[in-house]
Amino acid sequence: MNYDFKSIEKKWQQKWVEEKSFKAIDFHPTKPKYYVLYEFYNISGNLHMGHLKGTVPADALARFKRFKGYNVLFPIGGDAFGLPAENAAIKTGIAPADFVEAGMKKVLSQSQALGLSFDYDRTICTSSPDYYKWTQWIFLQLLKHGKAYKKKGVVNFCPNCQTTLSNEDSQGGKCDRCGGDVVQKERWVWFLKMKEYSQKLLGNVDRINMAENLKEAQRNWIGRSEGMEVSLDLYADSGEKLGKVEIFTTCIETIYGMTFVVLAPEHEYVEKFKDNIKNYDEVVAYKQKTALRSEFDRKSNLKEKTGCKVEGLYVVNPVNNAKIPVYLADFVLAGYGTGAVMAVPTHDQRDFDFAKEFNIPMIQVIEGDVSKQAVEKKEYLAKNSKLLNSAEFSGMKVLDAKKKIADKLEKMGAGKRVVNYAMGDWPFNRQRYWGEPFPVVFCDHCGTVPLDEKDLPLVLPKTKDYLPNEKGDSPLSKVESFVHCKCPKCGRDAVRETDTMPNWAGSSWYWLRYCDPHNDNALADFEKLKYWGSVDCYTGGTEHITRHVLYAFFWQNFLYEIGAVPTRDPFIRKMGSGLILDDQGKKMSKSSANGVSPLEVIDKYGADAARLHLHFLGGYEDNTPWTYDGITGITAFLDRVWGLQDIIKGEEVSKEHRIELNKLIKKVTEDIEDLKLNTIISALMIFMKKVREDGFITKEELRSFLILLNPLAPHITSEVFERVFKTQILDEKWPEYDEKYLVDDQVDLPVQINGKMKQVVKVKRDISQEDLLKFLSENYKALYNGEELKKVIYVPNRILNLIK
RNA sequence: GCCGGUGUGGCGGAAUGGCAGACGCAUGGGACUUAAAAUCCCAAGUUCGAAAGGGCGUGUGGGUUCGACCCCCACCACCGGCACCA
Numbered sequence: 001m002n003y004d005f006k007s008i009e010k011k012w013q014q015k016w017v018e019e020k021s022f023k024a025i026d027f028h029p030t031k032p033k034y035y036v037l038y039e040f041y042n043i044s045g046n047l048h049m050g051h052l053k054g055t056v057p058a059d060a061l062a063r064f065k066r067f068k069g070y071n072v073l074f075p076i077g078g079d080a081f082g083l084p085a086e087n088a089a090i091k092t093g094i095a096p097a098d099f100v101e102a103g104m105k106k107v108l109s110q111s112q113a114l115g116l117s118f119d120y121d122r123t124i125c126t127s128s129p130d131y132y133k134w135t136q137w138i139f140l141q142l143l144k145h146g147k148a149y150k151k152k153g154v155v156n157f158c159p160n161c162q163t164t165l166s167n168e169d170s171q172g173g174k175c176d177r178c179g180g181d182v183v184q185k186e187r188w189v190w191f192l193k194m195k196e197y198s199q200k201l202l203g204n205v206d207r208i209n210m211a212e213n214l215k216e217a218q219r220n221w222i223g224r225s226e227g228m229e230v231s232l233d234l235y236a237d238s239g240e241k242l243g244k245v246e247i248f249t250t251c252i253e254t255i256y257g258m259t260f261v262v263l264a265p266e267h268e269y270v271e272k273f274k275d276n277i278k279n280y281d282e283v284v285a286y287k288q289k290t291a292l293r294s295e296f297d298r299k300s301n302l303k304e305k306t307g308c309k310v311e312g313l314y315v316v317n318p319v320n321n322a323k324i325p326v327y328l329a330d331f332v333l334a335g336y337g338t339g340a341v342m343a344v345p346t347h348d349q350r351d352f353d354f355a356k357e358f359n360i361p362m363i364q365v366i367e368g369d370v371s372k373q374a375v376e377k378k379e380y381l382a383k384n385s386k387l388l389n390s391a392e393f394s395g396m397k398v399l400d401a402k403k404k405i406a407d408k409l410e411k412m413g414a415g416k417r418v419v420n421y422a423m424g425d426w427p428f429n430r431q432r433y434w435g436e437p438f439p440v441v442f443c444d445h446c447g448t449v450p451l452d453e454k455d456l457p458l459v460l461p462k463t464k465d466y467l468p469n470e471k472g473d474s475p476l477s478k479v480e481s482f483v484h485c486k487c488p489k490c491g492r493d494a495v496r497e498t499d500t501m502p503n504w505a506g507s508s509w510y511w512l513r514y515c516d517p518h519n520d521n522a523l524a525d526f527e528k529l530k531y532w533g534s535v536d537c538y539t540g541g542t543e544h545i546t547r548h549v550l551y552a553f554f555w556q557n558f559l560y561e562i563g564a565v566p567t568r569d570p571f572i573r574k575m576g577s578g579l580i581l582d583d584q585g586k587k588m589s590k591s592s593a594n595g596v597s598p599l600e601v602i603d604k605y606g607a608d609a610a611r612l613h614l615h616f617l618g619g620y621e622d623n624t625p626w627t628y629d630g631i632t633g634i635t636a637f638l639d640r641v642w643g644l645q646d647i648i649k650g651e652e653v654s655k656e657h658r659i660e661l662n663k664l665i666k667k668v669t670e671d672i673e674d675l676k677l678n679t680i681i682s683a684l685m686i687f688m689k690k691v692r693e694d695g696f697i698t699k700e701e702l703r704s705f706l707i708l709l710n711p712l713a714p715h716i717t718s719e720v721f722e723r724v725f726k727t728q729i730l731d732e733k734w735p736e737y738d739e740k741y742l743v744d745d746q747v748d749l750p751v752q753i754n755g756k757m758k759q760v761v762k763v764k765r766d767i768s769q770e771d772l773l774k775f776l777s778e779n780y781k782a783l784y785n786g787e788e789l790k791k792v793i794y795v796p797n798r799i800l801n802l803i804k
Numbered sequence: 805g806c807c808g809g810u811g812u813g814g815c816g817g818a819a820u821g822g823c824a825g826a827c828g829c830a831u832g833g834g835a836c837u838u839a840a841a842a843u844c845c846c847a848a849g850u851u852c853g854a855a856a857g858g859g860c861g862u863g864u865g866g867g868u869u870c871g872a873c874c875c876c877c878a879c880c881a882c883c884g885g886c887a888c889c890a
Contacts (some may be wrong), residue, residue, distance in 0.1 A: 216808045220886040331888035341890045350888050422889055617816055630829040682827035750823045755871045793870050799822040801870050
């Protein structure tokens with residue numbers, strides 16, 4: 001009888017859905033909870049190979065935990081606001097909501113075809129009003145608690161898409177949407193005060209269980225650095241004191257070497273002191289030029305410094321009262337530190353290059369050869385070099401001087417030690433149609449007024465025009481009935497905010513909603529949030545590690561602080577799945593990762609085979625090149641699983657298989673927690689080999705074997721189990737292993753002579769060294785014949801090494 | 805430039821101080837078959853040797869150890885993150 005995967009897989013998939021086999025129970029009276037989360041689907045089209053890579057291990061873990069007696073929450077949903085729906089609307093005219101509805105249906109049925117054990121009753125979709133009601137509610141809380149503000153700011157802007165982008169959306173200077181170059185533009189922007197949470201986010205990063213390379217990526221992105229903020233008095237050439245320039249430096253030890261100060265081109269003083277700036281036209285021209293420069297342009301000419309001297313202003317170095325000229329240059333970023341730096345050309349290569357370009361004098365303040373290039377921080381700190389030309393600090397070692405100079409400045413009141421973060425506030429509005437509307441109105445009389453919470457959701461109106469207007473305003477600005485409204489406060493005519501929230505908004509809290517997906521009175525019931533707690537294991541791609549995951553940390557911290565959720569950490573553990581690569585034109589070059597759909601594999605070989613094959617190719621966190629090569633090994637294995645029905649002999653675990661089975665249980669139990677599906681499959685194959693060699697399997701052995709394989713290949717195991725045992729595999733418990741059956745009475749002991757492997761001998765378990773040597777001298781004279789030994793290393797049951 | 809990760813047969817990959825290359829693919833041989841497919845069995849790191857057996861082998865060079873893919877030092881390559889970050 002052959003295994004007919006088509007009908008059997010379908011049978012089980014229907015059964016699971018109809019019977020709601022994987023329903024998570026709120027407040028289960030006896031079972032402990034376990035929350036497994038897979039990054040919800042971006043609703044764009046069909047599931048692809050990456051989904052197979054990400055979902056199956058999560059599914060296996062969920063199924064394993066259920067066998068282990070946990071009440072498992074394993075939900076799924078759709079991240080639906082965003083580009084695919086909007087692009088489809090622009091291109092084909094299909095309403096985004098319809099696109100999303102069809103897309104959701106598709107991915108859910110495809111999930112079922114993969115045999116994924118989601119609780120489909122908890123499915124959510126970020127673009128449905130009963131969900132985004134709470135995204136809007138969170139925004140109102142942010143606004144209420146002063147964590148959201150609107151200001152004219154310089155932001156990343158994509159000229160092609162006509163919209164504002166966050167730093168996270170324009171990594172590498174490229175638009176995340178269209179791949180085009182991003183420019184800097186001044187606009188009205190809603191910001192969320194994410195920077196304020198930098199240190200807390202680092203705390204989340206420290207606490208989460210996650211691969212080191214991912215943690216590093218996040219720490220780099222947050223970009224903590226310790227330094228000093230120093231106030232320099234600013235004067236006009238006339239001698240009139242205008243104010244103070246605040247600079248940030250991590251190298252306070254070089255302050256005596258400061259020969260100029262550089263402001264970011266966007267620095268407010270350009271505008272503020274324009275009457276004192278003698279070459280104002282030139283300064284403004286430079287400012288405009290830099291704004292148009294793309295990131296790409298800036299980065300491709302790092303050595304070439306551009307800048308502009310600001311004539312008519314100077315600052316004073318507080319430690320020695322030296323007069324210091326002021327420049328504008330685009331190497332200083334408005335968003336980092338104070339947007340102003342002290343420049344020390346002798347000890348910073350960038351300043352060195354700038355000084356050469358603009359003929360600015362240099363003062364060496366730390367020993368070393370600065371004739372050709374700067375002696376930088378890394379070098380002088382490592383050597384702990386001595387200071388020069390630094391008044392009372394001359395001759396002092398750098399590490400010491402760093403502290404003393406900082407102390408002096410603090411005592412003078414001219415500086416303070418600060419910590420800076422590279423991560424900025426989150427620009428939170430987009431000039432797009434398909435997103436959450438902001439629940440605020442602008443009233444001439446009352447200013448910016450938030451909607452009342454009870455008026456949420458503010459529903460996104462229907463339209464047929466999905467393009468921004470010629471001024472770059474959101475498509476919503478064209479929907480008159482939406483724009484015009486009454487002020488909630490005074491009742492006068494007012495207008496709505498017409499920008500929408502970024503596509504990351506809905507995904508920044510969705511794991512909370514799964515705990516209570518249909519609640520109309522809160523984002524989720526607090527007691528339910530408490531019950532399900534943090535996500536125990538969160539799987540998904542690594543490409544969102546510096547965006548979505550950081551946003552998630554940010555919102556969870558905020559919600560925790562306002563008492564809306566019971567925990568500061570959204571996730572206890574995060575597993576980043578590797579990528580599926582195409583095969584680099586080797587043998588089967590016709591297929592590429594993008595070209596092969598998991599549905600195609602399911603159609604040809606079945607869902608179980610597709611699940612096993614992809615995960616046999618490599619570990620969860622590794623990148624795996626996709627190939628059909630080797631899938632026959634998997635299908636042959638599944639056929640043999642099917643064939644086990646025909647060789648059942650005996651009831652209890654047999655003597656012949658007891659050790660193999662116990663080892664297998666141990667291996668699978670341990671590796672499944674780490675999502676190491678490849679070694680699990682290998683272990684199952686080894687057991688299969690043994691059973692087939694012996695020509696039989698007992699019923700108890702088969703029971704355990706099927707349960708162990710079930711998380712990976714749920715369909716075939718459910719069917720074989722039902723046929724053999726007449727009951728359901730889902731009602732079973734995970735098999736336990738017994739330590740005492742992990743080892744045989746006889747062990748294969750490797751024997752080394754002088755550290756070199758010679759032979760493996762079969763000896764009694766735990767044999768004493770004395771007996772072992774006696775045994776060898778009697779049976780293995782070539783290895784040892786009783787001669788004098790310099791040394792014997794014997795690790796019982798592991799190794800014997802004779803030093804002659 | 806700074807930071808993190810990875811480096812093992814023809815290929816995907818096992819092994820985290822104790823028999824390197826498990827498991828699988830591809831390959832070669834055999835059985836079954838009119839034949840092929842499927843299935844089953846056997847072989848296989850490389851090199852010298854008829855064989856027995858020996859040499860060499862986990863990116864490179866050194867070190868620690870009775871013993872190193874594994875730990876330490878230096879270097880190389882690849883992948884990823886950040887980057888005119890003050």
